[in-house]
Amino acid sequence: MDAESERVLFLAKVTEFLTAALPGATVMEMPSAVGEDAVSLAGYDEADVRPALDVVAALDGVLRADGWETVRSSDGETEGLNVAKEGVGGGVFGVRLSVISFTGIPGYGNPEPEPEPVPDSDAAPDGDARRTLSAEIRAAITSAMPGAVLTRDVFEADGSVRIAGSDPESGRPPGDEDWNQELLDKAGDHLAAHDWQVAPDMWNGASSDRTAWISKPGLADGRLDASGGLTFTGRVTPSR
Incomplete structure (x- = not known):
């Protein structure tokens, strides 16, 4: 599977988890500062006024049911959930009132492939x-x-x-x-x-x-x- 296909599947999986925890959310993909392969999402539902801890618990449940490892965190304003699954990906969910965000990278735990070969030419790096x-x-x-x-x-x-x-x-x-x-x-x-x-x-x-x-x-x-x-x-x- 090429990098773009891997990223698309990872994006779909993360979106599935986000909407399971915040069913009425409008989900948008965001630009990521982490890198081209990274995935950044934000989901928002102003009608869902459950406490952030309740939403994190729901998110934690669906992830664990799918075999993901999860670790909770908090900075006092945002409830966090660090997640990873071997061979699928890893990242961080952040939850506030009516909002879930996510930033992560597909392929967590996969061996890194060798750099792709470049064409033979005078411009090609050694x-x-x-x-x-x-x-x-x-x-x-x-x-x-x-x-x-x-x-x-x-x-x-x-x-x-x-x-x-x-x-x-x-x-x-x-x-x-x-x-x-x-x-x-x-x-x-x-x-x-x-x-x-x-x-x-x-x-x-x-x-x-x-x-x-x-x-x-x-x-x-x-x-x-x-x-x-x-x-x-x-x-x-x-x-x-």
Whole structure:
């Protein structure tokens, strides 16, 4: 099954759980800051005024009945439910009065496939460089988030690359600025210890996202973004 088919099935499954717990909800898919493979949904039913704890209990019940592992959390305003099922996906539900939100990633627990091969051309990044870059960025991500779920690496023929991961069980939302800074600092420290140059972006403005510019001569350069997870977007620059 390709990544898009896996994502579509995961989206349908999450929608099924959401509407089982909030039957009258209008459900919308939302843009996700976690990555292209991620799923973000919001369901709203103003007529459903059950306490958030009651809705979480209903959600917990349908998930457990389908074999999902669940862990409850709360920040005092939102009741959370961290969920995961081997080979299906993982993520976090957030429940408030009349509203359920979800952010997660399909394929939780699946072995990560090797990067897709790119066509042979002068512009195609060297295979050894791809493997080295993937290993080093993934190690940086997991150093910041030991429980990270890594999405499929994307390597393009022109040398551009995207490597990303997040921890669906962290219970921390993408908009948590302190969490994003902590992730960026930990990953940056790991990269610096492995000969990467790390320069935090001082122009994040009002955004809660945190960004650093990173580079390693003869390997790659680009941006490392922290927004509930970590995403590297850049370009492979192998030695010739």
